Amino acid sequence: MVNHIIIKLLYALLSLFIVLNIGLMLNGITRKIYARVNKRYGIRFYQPYIDLVKNYSLETLVSHGVMFYLGPLFRLTSGVGMIMFIPLIYGSEMFSNFSFSGDAVLLLYFMFFGTLGMALGAGESGQPYSAIGVARGLGQVTAAEIPLVLSFLAVFIQTQSLSLTEIVGSQQGGFLHWTMFTNPVATATAMLAYLGSMMRSPFDVVLAPQEIPIGPPTEYHGAFLGVLSTNRAIFTVAKNILYVNMFFGGATSWPELILKAFFLYMWSVVVGTIFPRFRVDQSIRWFLKVPLVLGLLSIILLQIG
Amino acid sequence: MSLEDLEKRTVYGPDNEEINVDPLQDYYCAATPEAKTEAQKGTAPIIEKFANWARSESLWVLAYGTGCGAIEMRPLMTPKYDAYRFGVQWRPTPRQSNLFIISGYLSIKTLKIAIRAYEQMPSPKYVMGVGSCTINGGMYFDSYNTINRLDHYMPVDVYVAGCMPRPESLLTGFDLLKKLIKEGKGTGADKYAKEFEWYKGNQKKIIKNWDMPDFNW
Numbered sequence: 001m002v003n004h005i006i007i008k009l010l011y012a013l014l015s016l017f018i019v020l021n022i023g024l025m026l027n028g029i030t031r032k033i034y035a036r037v038n039k040r041y042g043i044r045f046y047q048p049y050i051d052l053v054k055n056y057s058l059e060t061l062v063s064h065g066v067m068f069y070l071g072p073l074f075r076l077t078s079g080v081g082m083i084m085f086i087p088l089i090y091g092s093e094m095f096s097n098f099s100f101s102g103d104a105v106l107l108l109y110f111m112f113f114g115t116l117g118m119a120l121g122a123g124e125s126g127q128p129y130s131a132i133g134v135a136r137g138l139g140q141v142t143a144a145e146i147p148l149v150l151s152f153l154a155v156f157i158q159t160q161s162l163s164l165t166e167i168v169g170s171q172q173g174g175f176l177h178w179t180m181f182t183n184p185v186a187t188a189t190a191m192l193a194y195l196g197s198m199m200r201s202p203f204d205v206v207l208a209p210q211e212i213p214i215g216p217p218t219e220y221h222g223a224f225l226g227v228l229s230t231n232r233a234i235f236t237v238a239k240n241i242l243y244v245n246m247f248f249g250g251a252t253s254w255p256e257l258i259l260k261a262f263f264l265y266m267w268s269v270v271v272g273t274i275f276p277r278f279r280v281d282q283s284i285r286w287f288l289k290v291p292l293v294l295g296l297l298s299i300i301l302l303q304i305g
Numbered sequence: 306m307s308l309e310d311l312e313k314r315t316v317y318g319p320d321n322e323e324i325n326v327d328p329l330q331d332y333y334c335a336a337t338p339e340a341k342t343e344a345q346k347g348t349a350p351i352i353e354k355f356a357n358w359a360r361s362e363s364l365w366v367l368a369y370g371t372g373c374g375a376i377e378m379r380p381l382m383t384p385k386y387d388a389y390r391f392g393v394q395w396r397p398t399p400r401q402s403n404l405f406i407i408s409g410y411l412s413i414k415t416l417k418i419a420i421r422a423y424e425q426m427p428s429p430k431y432v433m434g435v436g437s438c439t440i441n442g443g444m445y446f447d448s449y450n451t452i453n454r455l456d457h458y459m460p461v462d463v464y465v466a467g468c469m470p471r472p473e474s475l476l477t478g479f480d481l482l483k484k485l486i487k488e489g490k491g492t493g494a495d496k497y498a499k500e501f502e503w504y505k506g507n508q509k510k511i512i513k514n515w516d517m518p519d520f521n522w
Contacts, residue, residue, distance in 0.1 A: 039384045047363070048390060054363040057356035058403065058427045213397030221400035221427045 002198035012092040023233025024048040025213040055226035071121010072227040078114030079234035090168045101163045125219035133215025136280040137206040143287035144196025150295030154186035168250030180250040192291040200272035338498035342428020361486035367402035368395040374435040380472045399425040410438035428494030431462045460493035471484045
């Protein structure tokens, strides 16, 4: 029993390492594509690795108190926690990590947990831009979370299960079995809510380059920033994997997983390239209009159908 | 910020509780910087070498233009010069950048901000002086309102000469700085800490209304 748990833990750490690499490569390749579209040569695709090493090798100067230390740690916990409890590869016992029968609810909790931790940490730094960023971020994430949870509820009702493994299992046997085709309204809701948490335009009012310099992490430097960017790589991929599992039939191998995660990520990139930034009141209003109505519709349709 | 903001004072909370505020103690770190010896770094030389390589290949520039040279930095982000391919990126906050480009003349008013920004950057940090104004004052050599030699006020790693230097010269400057960092010679922060008194003396000589702490992290 103990041996079994240790082996599972080792495999979970291995998958964490793979996911970190996927996240960093995804970041680098996206910025390279962006540059090429701008007719620039662009950064080297491995630049995120160098930045990460450099950030860890810088001196850590100031602290603003206990929460300032805990903020990045909470953020990292949310990313690592998601990977620990998410079934990555369907049918593989080892890469199912620590998934259990109610893991989908826990993952929803983990998604919000990091934002709260960051809000507490950045709030203590005393930097006015951080406070503005945090206030905007919490408002926007909360507004995006409502349609997200509604769409997840629709899938839970449809499959009568809270277990991601079972939800993926019910989508096997051809792509027409994916939730994307069996429940298109819920998928559309989730895809719109997805944009709200990707920190990309039109919903990048939290970081808001050129307006409030970079929002919440203004005071974070050195190793703190290293932890934050590590989490950013892990968390993005974790969220993509959760979506792949919920709506796009999961994955039975690593290449399939990477391909699906990449195209899902590109959805936010393409939208971000096309649309300019919303103000925070506009974005909250938008989330409470279209996605919320779609989310309610997806649940009502299930009751009728 | 004015001098009055730095004075000790008592404020009252919502329940009439007394709160004693001492801004110099509460908001700033009173300790002066210390130069790090080899023992304090505590890492094997090979790791230090690797870290230096990473630092040199990932230069995050503090996007703060002081003089007319700031206009020469903009083309570096465009397709024609594209400094991103050399690992040079722009950051909006001093906490996250490790290269400070002083782009041209520094008026006394701006010098104050530049010193604060420089002290807030995490070490190892580097300074690049752009244009002849930072070397000997350039065309402002006898101005009442600008400084003449930048390295009297903060340690400079690389100078890029010209009035103004073209973006290509800046790229050459980045290359030179990278070479220095890889050789382990990018120790401006240690120099600043070692000769702290001298630098502070110079700064205070020129800034008449010194209304900030001596060292602000």
